[in-house]
Amino acid sequence: MILSEKTEVILCIGSNCGDRVDNVSAGLEWLSGILRDFRHSPIYATPDCHGGMREYMNAVASGRTDKTPSELERICKDYETACGRDSAARALGDVPVDIDIVVYGGAILRKRDYGSEFFQKGFLSLSASLAVQHPHCTS
Numbered sequence: 001m002i003l004s005e006k007t008e009v010i011l012c013i014g015s016n017c018g019d020r021v022d023n024v025s026a027g028l029e030w031l032s033g034i035l036r037d038f039r040h041s042p043i044y045a046t047p048d049c050h051g052g053m054r055e056y057m058n059a060v061a062s063g064r065t066d067k068t069p070s071e072l073e074r075i076c077k078d079y080e081t082a083c084g085r086d087s088a089a090r091a092l093g094d095v096p097v098d099i100d101i102v103v104y105g106g107a108i109l110r111k112r113d114y115g116s117e118f119f120q121k122g123f124l125s126l127s128a129s130l131a132v133q134h135p136h137c138t139s
Helices: 020-032 069-082 088-092 117-133
Strands: 007-015 035-039 045-048 056-065 098-104
Touching: 007 020, 007 117, 020 056, 035 045, 035 117, 045 117, 056 117, 069 098
Parallel strands: none
Antiparallel strands: 007 056, 007 098, 035 056, 045 056
């Protein structure tokens, strides 16, 4: 695989504690600084996919990168840790912020996430927005 700044990635971001909208907004702002041609869905609520009682706020983002999947994953996990996603938070079920690469270069890396409501809701919104901006594209 030849990497360039033209490798498209689609990520999902979520939060279930604290100011969830602020957490997701800050994550989107951070992602906008590391991805080119950055776009994102609106922020929206979904239930906990693991059966917990806490609602999540989520968004889906896309952009282009010159990083490998493992490099981008490491950067995202470092950001999560800096935002408080540590072993203590995990033990409580707190997710200050979670960022996962769902699609990289057209390949679905996280099939379960790809099929989930928390991803599809934002992905469909983002896809519709891109189709309107680029009417020659079909989806």
